[in-house]
Amino acid sequence: MSTMTAPRPAARTNVAPLPVSTLAAKYWMAITGLLLVAFVLVHMAGNLLVYRGQDALNGYAKFLKGMGPMLWIARGGLLLVFLVHIGLAFRLSRRNRQARPIGYQVERTLRASLPSKYMLLTGLVILAFVIFHLAHYTLGIVHQVPVKDPQTGGEVMRDMLSLHDQQGRHDVYGMVILAFRQPVISLSYILAQLLLALHLYHGASSMFQSLGLNHSRYNALIQKVGAAVAVIVGVGNVSMPLTIMLGLVGQGYQPL
Ligand code: HEM
Structure with missing residues (x-):
């Protein structure tokens, strides 16, 4: 009598294995996202x-511009990195749609959080924001x-890029203050930064999963790391247009 046992069937999971190229795409999404x-x-x-004033911001901008070829690299x-991230996002979402061409009759949104559902949408808004x-x-062509x-002694309208400070440096501080004094500009930045925070909230945590660093423990x-990154970026970036629009920062600034 043979004692050989039949080979065990592969452990059943209800998650179909992803094609390797999809895994690679998710991996590179995560790296570029990081x-x-x-x-x-x-x-x-x-x-x-x-918040430290004109000298600090303009000095930093001058330091960056002084990096020459390094800055261009x-x-x-x-x-x-940005193009790869966007290209892969479109590729993955197209593949998801192709894998489920008819769509569920009843959408199972119980496990899908709001940010994950709107990842592509918030990503597109961020792309539009970056172009703007x-x-x-x-x-310097918006206003x-x-x-x-x-x-x-009267007021004339000038190109933002022509602003200079007393030391003859490009006046980045002046550009930011004068732009964010305009509510329409400030409010559009605030909206974009809130959507960016939403995108990062989901992206930062799913990134670990795509890199295989996800562990129940x-x-x-x-x-929490995802939430912290989103809150830090959201609060930091919203604070600038908000405080300047409200006149709490840069109130005494006058361009030369
Ligand atoms: C309230 C938030 C933000 C403020 C106040 C701000 C401000 C600025 C300013 C003043 C510049 C021009 C710097 C210069 O001419 O020296 C700049 C450039 C840039 N910003 Fe922002 N920014 C903000 C958010 C963002 C976000 C969220 C992104 C990307 C998602 C971004 C991407 C860029 C890029 C790619 C450049 C061009 C950099 C370069 O020319 O080397 N910014 N930003």
């Missing part, structure tokens, strides 16, 4: 120098700012 979070935190820390790297933001502060005319901690 790099973007790092950029957002560093950029915010630099911008918060607005960083900008190129950031653009590449570059047109605003980097290209002009009122400046005193030395000859007539640490899940609560991971959720």
Whole structure:
């Protein structure tokens, strides 16, 4: 009599294995997301120098511009990371739709949190914000700012990029103060930063899962890290347009 036992059937799970390329896409989404979070935190820390005044913010901006080729390498790297992140987001969402072409009759949203459902939507709003933001502060083409005319003493409208401080430096402080004194600009930044916080809240915690660092023992901690990153970025970035719009910061500033 044979004592050989039949091979055991593979353990049943109700989760179908993901194709390798989908796993790779999720992995690179997470890596690029991590790099973007790092950029957002560093950029915010630099911008918060607005609370230390004109000299601090303009000095920091001058230091960055003085990095020359290094700055261009960083900008190129950031653009590449951003494009890969967006490209993979579209690819994964298309694949999700193809995998479920008819759609559930009853949507099972019990386990899907609000931010995870709206990840693609908030991502698209952030993309629109970044395009607007570059047109605003980097290209200076969104609006002009009122400046005193030395000859007539009256107000004239000038290009934001032409602003300079007493030391002849590009007046980034002036650009931020004059722009955020306008409620429409401030409110649109506030809305975009709240959506960014929502995106980061979900993204920061699902990133660990995609990197395989998800563990039942640490899940609560991971959720807290996601929430902390979202709150720090949300509070820090919303504070600037809000305090400037309310006249709590930069009240005495006058462009030269
Ligand atoms: C209230 C929030 C923010 C403020 C006050 C702010 C302010 C600025 C300013 C003043 C500049 C121009 C700097 C210069 O000319 O030297 C700039 C550039 C930039 N910002 Fe922001 N920013 C904010 C949020 C964000 C967010 C959330 C992102 C990305 C998701 C972002 C991405 C960028 C990029 C890519 C540049 C161009 C950097 C470069 O030219 O090297 N910013 N920002």
